[in-house]
Amino acid sequence: MKIKRAILLLAAVLLFAGLSPKLAHASPYEGYTYSYWGETVHSPIAYLPSKTITGQNLGIGPWRSPADIFAALDGHLYVLDSGNGRIVVLDSEWKVVRQMKEFQNNGKQDGFNNPEGLFVTESGHIFVADTENRRVVELDSSGAFVREISAPKSEVISSNFEYFPRKVIVDKAGRIYVVARGVFEGIIEFDSEGGFTGFMGTNRVQFDPVDLFWKTVSTKEQREKLIRFVPIEFNNVDVDLDGFIFTTTADKQTFAPVKRLNPSGIDVIRINGNIGPVGDLSRNRSAFIDIDVSGNGVYRTLDSTRGRIFTYNEDGNLLYVFGQLGNQQGTFKNPVAIESSGNRVFVLDRDQGRITEFAATKFGSLVNEANGLYSIGKHDDAAKLWKEVLRLDANYEMAYIGIGKSMLRQGEYKQAMTFLKLGNDREYYSKALTKYRREYMREHFGIYMTVLIPLILVVIAVRRSMRLRKGELKKDAVSQGG
Amino acid sequence: MRFLKEARYSLHVAFHPFDGFWDLKYENKGKLRIALVILLAVTVTMILNRQYAGYVVNFNHPLELNSFDELKYIVLPFLLWCVANWSLTTLMDGEGKFEEIVIATGYAMLPLILIYLPNMLLSNVITLREASFYYLLESAAALWFVWLLFIGTMTVHQYTVTKTIMTMLLTVVVMGVIIFLGLLFFSLIQQIVSFVYTIYQELSLRA
Numbered sequence: 001m002k003i004k005r006a007i008l009l010l011a012a013v014l015l016f017a018g019l020s021p022k023l024a025h026a027s028p029y030e031g032y033t034y035s036y037w038g039e040t041v042h043s044p045i046a047y048l049p050s051k052t053i054t055g056q057n058l059g060i061g062p063w064r065s066p067a068d069i070f071a072a073l074d075g076h077l078y079v080l081d082s083g084n085g086r087i088v089v090l091d092s093e094w095k096v097v098r099q100m101k102e103f104q105n106n107g108k109q110d111g112f113n114n115p116e117g118l119f120v121t122e123s124g125h126i127f128v129a130d131t132e133n134r135r136v137v138e139l140d141s142s143g144a145f146v147r148e149i150s151a152p153k154s155e156v157i158s159s160n161f162e163y164f165p166r167k168v169i170v171d172k173a174g175r176i177y178v179v180a181r182g183v184f185e186g187i188i189e190f191d192s193e194g195g196f197t198g199f200m201g202t203n204r205v206q207f208d209p210v211d212l213f214w215k216t217v218s219t220k221e222q223r224e225k226l227i228r229f230v231p232i233e234f235n236n237v238d239v240d241l242d243g244f245i246f247t248t249t250a251d252k253q254t255f256a257p258v259k260r261l262n263p264s265g266i267d268v269i270r271i272n273g274n275i276g277p278v279g280d281l282s283r284n285r286s287a288f289i290d291i292d293v294s295g296n297g298v299y300r301t302l303d304s305t306r307g308r309i310f311t312y313n314e315d316g317n318l319l320y321v322f323g324q325l326g327n328q329q330g331t332f333k334n335p336v337a338i339e340s341s342g343n344r345v346f347v348l349d350r351d352q353g354r355i356t357e358f359a360a361t362k363f364g365s366l367v368n369e370a371n372g373l374y375s376i377g378k379h380d381d382a383a384k385l386w387k388e389v390l391r392l393d394a395n396y397e398m399a400y401i402g403i404g405k406s407m408l409r410q411g412e413y414k415q416a417m418t419f420l421k422l423g424n425d426r427e428y429y430s431k432a433l434t435k436y437r438r439e440y441m442r443e444h445f446g447i448y449m450t451v452l453i454p455l456i457l458v459v460i461a462v463r464r465s466m467r468l469r470k471g472e473l474k475k476d477a478v479s480q481g482g
Numbered sequence: 483m484r485f486l487k488e489a490r491y492s493l494h495v496a497f498h499p500f501d502g503f504w505d506l507k508y509e510n511k512g513k514l515r516i517a518l519v520i521l522l523a524v525t526v527t528m529i530l531n532r533q534y535a536g537y538v539v540n541f542n543h544p545l546e547l548n549s550f551d552e553l554k555y556i557v558l559p560f561l562l563w564c565v566a567n568w569s570l571t572t573l574m575d576g577e578g579k580f581e582e583i584v585i586a587t588g589y590a591m592l593p594l595i596l597i598y599l600p601n602m603l604l605s606n607v608i609t610l611r612e613a614s615f616y617y618l619l620e621s622a623a624a625l626w627f628v629w630l631l632f633i634g635t636m637t638v639h640q641y642t643v644t645k646t647i648m649t650m651l652l653t654v655v656v657m658g659v660i661i662f663l664g665l666l667f668f669s670l671i672q673q674i675v676s677f678v679y680t681i682y683q684e685l686s687l688r689a
Contacts, residue, residue, distance in 0.1 A: 037543045421537055430538055430610035437607060 028331050029308075029324035031363075033395070036273070036424035038281050041395045046311070046320035046364030047345055049330030051094070054354040055081070058096050060088065063353040068118040068167075069346055071339040077346065078120055079355065080128065085112040087126065087143075092341075100126075100143035110145065112137070117167035117179070129165040129178065136168050136178060149176065152188055152196030169239045177237060177245060184231045186265070187247065200265030203231040203249060240293040244268070248288040248301060257288050258301060258312075272315035279303045279310050286310070292338045292345075296375045298368070302338040302347065307331065309338060309345065309358075313371050317398055320367060322358065323347065330356060343368065363392045370402065379406040397423045408432050413439060488513050492520065496592045499630050503637035506589065507582055514581060517588025521560055524591050527598045528552045536605035539616050559657070563587060566656035567635070570649060576639030586634035590627060597623035 031045035055063040064083020071077050075092040086101040102111045115137075117129030124141030130148075138146040151163035164181040165188075171177070174192030177200075186202035215223060232251045239245050245261040258277045260269035271277070279286025279301065286303035293299045297314025307325035312318055324331045334351040343360040360368060370385035383406035386399035393399075400423030407416035408428065413436035420429040491511055495502030506512035529549050532542050564587055568580045578586070601619045608616060636646040 426538055426610060433538070433607075434609045437609075 028326060028328035029322065032321055033318055034275065034281055035395065036397060038275060043320060043395060044363040044392050045322060045361055046367060047309075047322045047358040048361055049356050050344075050359040051357040052329060052354050053090075053094055053357065054352075055088075058088075058090070058094070060096055060099065063088075065350050066336075066348055066353055067116045067350065068337045069339050069348045069355065070118045070120050071341040071346065072120045072124070073122060074124075075341060077339070077341070077355075078118055078126065079348070080115055080118040082112075082114050082116065085115070087118065087128070098143065100139065103137075103139060103143060103145040105145050105148070117165065119169050121170050122172075125170075127168045127170055127176065129168040131164050131166060131181075134163045134165070136165055136176065147194065149190060149194040152190070154196050156198075157196075166235070167237050169237050169245065171239050171243050171245070173243070177239075179234045179237055179247075182233065184233050187234060187237065187245070187261075201234075201245070201247060201259060201261040201267070202265075203234070203254075203259075205231050208253075236288075236290045238291050238293050238299075240297070240299075241295075246291045246293050246299055248291045250287040250289055250304070252285040252287055252305075257286075258291065258299070270315050273317055275318075277301065277310065277312045277316050277318070280306065280308070289336060290338045292340050294340045296372045298371065298375075300338055300340060300345065302335055304335065307335050309347065313398075314375055319371060319398065320364065330358075332356070363389070366392070367396075367398075370399070374402050379409055382406065399423070401425045401428070404428060404432070408435070411435075485515075488516050489519075492516055492589050492592050495589045496596065496626075496630065499633040500637075502589075503586060503634050506585060506634075507578075507638055512582070512585040512589060514585055517585045520588045520591055520595070521557065524594050525552050525556050527595050527602075528556055531598055531602050534606075535602050536608060536616075538608060538610050539605050539613050560587065560591075562657045562660055563653060566660055567649070567653045570653055570656055571639050574639075574645075574649060576641065576649070578638035582638050586638045587631065590630035590634045593623050593626035593630065597626070 027045045027048055029045075031043040032040045033043045035041045055061050061084070063079065063081045066079055067082040068080040069077060070080075076097060077090045077092075079088040079090065081088055084101075086099055088096060089098040089100075091097050102109055104110070112128060112130050113132035115128045115133075116131045119127040121127070125146065126139040126141070126143075128137045128139070130137050134151060136149040138148070140146050151161070162182065165178045166181055167179040169177050175197075176190040176192070176194070178188040178190070180188055183199075184203070186199040189197045189200050191197050211226075215226065218226065232249050232254065234247045235250045236248045237245055243263065247259045247261060249257045249259075251257065255276065255278055256267070256269075257279070258269060259267045262268045269277075275281065277299075279288065280303070284305060286301075286305050286308070288301045289304045290302040291299055292302075298311060298319070300309050300311045302309055307323055308321055309323045310318060311320050323335070325333070325335075327333075332347060332349045332352070334349060335347050336350040337348040339346045339348075343365055345358040347356045347358070348354075349356065366385055366389050370382050370389055373379075373382035373385065379402065383403045386396075386402040386406075389396050389399040390403075400419045402423075404416045404419030404423055404425065405428060407413075407419060408431065413432045416432040417429055417436060420432055488511075491502075495506060495512075529552050532540075532547055532552070564580065564584050567587075568578075568583050570576075571578060571583075597619055601616060601623070604619075605613075605616050632646060632650065635641070635650060636643065639646075639649070641649060
């Protein structure tokens with residue numbers, strides 16, 4: 001009777017389980033990260049699409065191939081609507097604040113011609129890389145023309161130099177950096193007056209041994225038809241609050257697509273793990289087309305191969321991945337620019353002419369917060385949050401390292417070792433081991449010695465007695481023989 | 483008791499190779515079973531080493547550990563070495579019989595156990611800074627092994643020094659040739675099998 005009832009109950013439960021719909025996936029993409037071993041590991045989703053904005057939504061007509069966006073410090077979002085040659089300023093509630101289309105340049109009406117890059121300084125001055133007009137235009141916050149900076153003039157630049165600025169940034173000191181099309185020498189640097197000062201941060205020439213071999217065996221005619229070894233041009237830049245310049249290179253061969261240049265143009269990006277910021281670890285590599293630096297050294301790169309956004313912390317550890325190419329809301333056709341403001345991320349889609357806003361999920365904001373505390377050295381506060389992160393994602397290696405480091409500070413060496421091992425941080429594991437070893441020996445040295453010394457004495461005694469007996473036997477043998 | 487005595491003799495070979503390998507061949511002190519036991523022990527040592535070497539020096543992905551790999555990396559090369567060496571030395575007037583080659587090679591592998599096992603225990607208490615010590619011991623084991631193998635080959639075949647070195651290098655080449663032939667053989671067999679199977683299928687579908 002009992003069994004029958006149990007079976008009936010079970011059947012009912014199973015029936016209900018079968019009928020109830022599967023959990024709906026609110027996200028058009030899956031969350032994942034890469035483990036220490038370079039394997040993809042499932043991970044909760046860190047950011048979800050929360051809104052999409054197009055020109056029609058705003059009632060100002062569709063955007064035509066918009067090329068760049070910029071999130072200013074005051075929360076305003078600047079959209080560079082290249083096809084229409086205008087700049088649209090939106091506030092944080094997505095209301096149109098202002099449109100800038102034309103301006104007075106020395107008494108003449110002037111406008112943009114297919115501009116590709118946009119930058120807004122802290123004081124609200126707008127810099128536009130006006131590509132087809134071959135100049136950089138500076139407007140003040142009201143949209144009035146201030147000045148234009150045209151092609152760099154110098155003896156080091158050849159006379160047939162074609163200047164097509166694509167991206168522009170301005171650092172705190174007012175120096176202007178321009179990424180131009182087909183310029184392999186690096187970023188073009190202007191001083192605050194607009195005078196050309198030089199190139200900085202040149203990419204190294206990439207070559208592989210196979211190419212070199214063919215080059216040496218080929219004839220002069222063949223050699224001329226081969227591709228030349230030229231450094232790869234930068235395709236985008238961003239500047240962080242400390243004045244370091246982040247650059248991206250859309251090259252699928254390079255293993256250093258992201259650079260962090262110090263003021264003298266030397267790459268100082270930190271790579272802590274064994275995999276640097278390269279995006280996906282697959283044969284078809286990611287091609288970064290934009291980079292956005294948010295606080296605490298966290299930077300996000302936008303990949304055009306699969307339309308994904310990779311977020312790294314200042315040590316170059318991958319925090320999370322989101323986004324994808326596709327037709328659903330929250331996916332992109334041709335993503336070209338990324339910006340972030342607080343816990344929101346904006347991605348501009350050129351072909352669809354729209355901006356997708358992403359908002360952090362619980363997991364995403366936990367990781368952001370924990371990583372923020374971690375990066376300023378508040379390991380103990382961070383550890384509490386990392387524990388929360390682990391509750392959502394037991395595969396999150398950064399969290400294990402964070403907790404491990406905190407325990408190391410608190411003197412819990414044994415536990416720190418466990419966590420650092422789970423997080424695969426050999427360096428800190430080794431530090432914990434050194435401390436633990438010392439502590440262990442201090443406690444147990446006495447016991448070991450009290451066991452060891454008598455043991456050695458016993459062994460010596462036994463051996464001596466054995467030898468003595470052997471000697472006697474020999475003596476006996478000798479005496480008997482004699 | 484006799485087995486223990488034979489096992490102790492392998493230690494004598496490791497520490498006094500010239501004397502040891504001579505007696506191995508001419509006094510019949512080398513035993514095939516000891517050589518095979520050493521081979522087994524080396525395999526086990528390597529498996530243990532992969533699994534239990536200290537975290538600081540252990541870069542194996544735990545999910546990819548497979549004990550059969552050790553057969554592939556130790557037993558197979560061992561057999562290949564013996565076969566290649568035997569095939570080569572028969573042509574190069576070596577005096578060694580196949581059994582003697584197996585015995586000498588087996589005995590020569592003893593240092594791998596002698597050093598790897600204590601090294602594995604040591605690696606669990608060392609830090610990253612002391613890890614170079616671990617690698618030093620590892621290379622010492624490898625050098626010792628090669629040294630014993632060299633003396634062993636020289637004694638077994640009664641070669642001069644240069645001829646021994648030449649033979650050892652050529653043996654490695656022959657090992658490559660054997661692997662190549664093996665792969666070729668298997669791929670041809672595979673094609674024949676698939677050919678026959680296709681014909682069988684064709685016939686059975688027509689019938």
